[in-house]
Amino acid sequence: xxxxxxxTGVPGLDEMLDGGLIPGRVYAVSGTSGTGKTTLAMQxxxxxxxxxxxxxxxxxxxxxxxxxxNMKSYGWDVGRVQVFDATxxxxxxDRTPVRDVSTERKVVYFRDLxxxxxxxxxxxxxxxxVNTIQELVRQEMKVRKYSRIVVDSLTSLRFFxxxxxxxxxxxxxxxxxxxxxxxxxxxxVHLPEVSRPDVEIHMARGEIRLHKWYDGxxxxxxxxxxxxxxxxxxxxxxxxKITSTGVVVKSPPAEKKTRTADDQHxxxxxxxxxEELPPPPDDVVQEPxxxxxxxxxxxxxxxPPGAGQNGTEGGT
Amino acid sequence: xxxxxxxxxxxxxxxxxxxxxxxxIAGRPYVVSGTTGAGKTMLGIQFLHQGVKQGERxxxxxxxxxxxxxxENVRALGWDVGKIRILDVHPASKAFNKRVSxxxxxxxxxxxxxxxxxxxxxxxxxxxxxxxxxxxxLQLMLKQELQETSYSRVVVDSLTSLKKLxxxxxxxASGIMSLLRFIAETGVTALIVTDLPDxxxxxPELFLCRGEIRLHKRMVSxxLDRWVTVxxxxxxxxxxxxxxxxxSEVGLxxxxxRKIPKNSMxxxxxxxxxxx
Numbered sequence: 001x002x003x004x005x006x007x008t009g010v011p012g013l014d015e016m017l018d019g020g021l022i023p024g025r026v027y028a029v030s031g032t033s034g035t036g037k038t039t040l041a042m043q044x045x046x047x048x049x050x051x052x053x054x055x056x057x058x059x060x061x062x063x064x065x066x067x068x069x070n071m072k073s074y075g076w077d078v079g080r081v082q083v084f085d086a087t088x089x090x091x092x093x094d095r096t097p098v099r100d101v102s103t104e105r106k107v108v109y110f111r112d113l114x115x116x117x118x119x120x121x122x123x124x125x126x127x128x129x130v131n132t133i134q135e136l137v138r139q140e141m142k143v144r145k146y147s148r149i150v151v152d153s154l155t156s157l158r159f160f161x162x163x164x165x166x167x168x169x170x171x172x173x174x175x176x177x178x179x180x181x182x183x184x185x186x187x188x189v190h191l192p193e194v195s196r197p198d199v200e201i202h203m204a205r206g207e208i209r210l211h212k213w214y215d216g217x218x219x220x221x222x223x224x225x226x227x228x229x230x231x232x233x234x235x236x237x238x239x240x241k242i243t244s245t246g247v248v249v250k251s252p253p254a255e256k257k258t259r260t261a262d263d264q265h266x267x268x269x270x271x272x273x274x275e276e277l278p279p280p281p282d283d284v285v286q287e288p289x290x291x292x293x294x295x296x297x298x299x300x301x302x303x304p305p306g307a308g309q310n311g312t313e314g315g316t
Numbered sequence: 317x318x319x320x321x322x323x324x325x326x327x328x329x330x331x332x333x334x335x336x337x338x339x340x341i342a343g344r345p346y347v348v349s350g351t352t353g354a355g356k357t358m359l360g361i362q363f364l365h366q367g368v369k370q371g372e373r374x375x376x377x378x379x380x381x382x383x384x385x386x387x388e389n390v391r392a393l394g395w396d397v398g399k400i401r402i403l404d405v406h407p408a409s410k411a412f413n414k415r416v417s418x419x420x421x422x423x424x425x426x427x428x429x430x431x432x433x434x435x436x437x438x439x440x441x442x443x444x445x446x447x448x449x450x451x452x453x454l455q456l457m458l459k460q461e462l463q464e465t466s467y468s469r470v471v472v473d474s475l476t477s478l479k480k481l482x483x484x485x486x487x488x489a490s491g492i493m494s495l496l497r498f499i500a501e502t503g504v505t506a507l508i509v510t511d512l513p514d515x516x517x518x519x520p521e522l523f524l525c526r527g528e529i530r531l532h533k534r535m536v537s538x539x540l541d542r543w544v545t546v547x548x549x550x551x552x553x554x555x556x557x558x559x560x561x562x563x564s565e566v567g568l569x570x571x572x573x574r575k576i577p578k579n580s581m582x583x584x585x586x587x588x589x590x591x592x
Contacts, residue, residue, distance in 0.1 A: 033522055066344065073553070089494075090498040091455075091490065120497070159489045160493050192514075193513070216578070
């Protein structure tokens with residue numbers, strides 16, 4: 001069983017996932033901005049490249065030339081990852097007809113990308129919708145058999161590629177296609193700072209969530225497996241580090257010993273959370289407000305109602 | 317070709333570049349967020365001023381304040397901001413046509429175009445132009461301006477106001493997407509000033525931008541405390557610690573080596589606890 005699973009390429013994460021991801025399914029990587037979603041997703045793809053698989057990165061947020069440059073800061077060569085530039089064009093705001101883009105943009109290797117951003121055609125900006133991307137993936141899968149696909153990000157897909165209400169259904173159909181073609185896919189999902197249940201995440205077979213918060217000493221990063229259908233998994237919050245070689249999950253026992261008294265609050269609050277909750281699917285729907293546990297209220301004033309909504313409230 | 321990852325753009329704020337691993341990566345849009353009075357506009361002006369000092373062209377897109385006021389405000393700091401060009405999209409600039417001594421661009425453009433039209437066309441155009449101080453129209457104005465002059469630094473102050481001025485809710489998200497895309501394609505390094513985001517909302521500019529610098533201002537133990545965090549920075553290692561910031565007669569200064577007071581750290585801790 002375990003040896004059939006797909007390795008994520010993130011040190012320590014496979015262990016949390018009881019060996020890795022079940023192949024051929026759709027997973028979500030969620031987190032607020034700056035938590036390392038794209039980095040984790042790229043590690044997943046590079047792991048595939050390492051074992052000679054075909055992998056595809058669908059860029060919706062950032063121009064792929066920037067992604068390639070960013071990954072260079074980890075010392076990674078993403079040249080053999082195939083990429084589809086699905087980033088939207090600048091809108092022209094006049095009534096010139098838009099082209100259907102699916103015939104014009106091609107999947108290429110990252111190494112074949114130009115250094116500069118693709119410019120919007122002055123005459124006719126391209127129109128891209130969920131349907132276009134879905135069609136592209138379908139055609140691509142016929143030509144090349146991908147084993148891993150990353151969609152970065154699903155949030156952009158929902159925000160910018162859906163114009164009409166009918167197209168809401170096509171988002172579901174897109175996710176359905178990904179699982180039908182038997183590719184293991186990771187979709188990145190941006191979360192607001194106070195997380196709310198997200199529709200897309202329900203459709204994924206598993207969710208890996210990245211966290212960051214401050215404790216008394218500085219920024220802490222963590223990772224949880226919020227749900228994972230069909231597999232046992234680690235329910236605890238684990239600490240992660242984004243190092244010069246990417247995302248690394250730290251092992252829990254060593255972690256506890258090195259922490260100071262001040263440090264532990266951050267971790268301890270979270271752990272009971274995940275343990276009390278039954279396994280999926282319910283635990284993705286979290287209460288947005290986490291009260292600090294009672295034993296800490298003498299040290300830290302509980303956040304006043306609405307604190308941080310506009311950030312202007314004073315402390316004591 | 318120069319290496320974009322190591323050859324960084326200085327923000328002009330002492331100490332902030334160190335937090336950013338040397339500065340900003342050129343040619344990308346960034347967000348500066350913070351509450352009212354946190355120092356966002358000042359950070360923007362300092363960023364532009366730094367560019368002007370290095371002989372670059374710098375453009376301030378003024379939505380919140382009329383340029384004359386901005387000039388007054390920064391004159392108190394003794395900076396020579398005369399070389400910073402201003403695109404005045406302040407709503408009132410459509411209503412009256414007053415020259416200020418800062419190099420003002422494009423403010424008169426639409427007004428001038430209106431005068432040359434016939435009466436009927438003018439009414440029609442008025443209908444289009446008057447409520448049209450929006451994200452869309454900003455993109456169009458910026459495009460015109462960037463075609464004529466090549467800038468290396470642009471500050472939009474602020475996107476929050478633009479969003480409020482934009483009527484159509486649905487177009488807002490795609491308008492922001494398009495604006496950020498436009499900026500990326502032109503290759504300018506841009507700072508987009510926004511209010512502190514509603515933590516329950518997912519603001520498109522925050523996940524589309526390549527980095528976010530957040531300015532914090534809080535009363536902690538009846539003392540006003542200021543600090544700065546780098547929330548994200550794509551393609552670069554950065555300081556994840558909050559660092560103390562001061563606003564003085566020389567502008568913003570960040571101390572990248574000091575920690576913020578324990579009480580302020582607790583406030584931040586309590587807040588992120590809540591947010592989680």
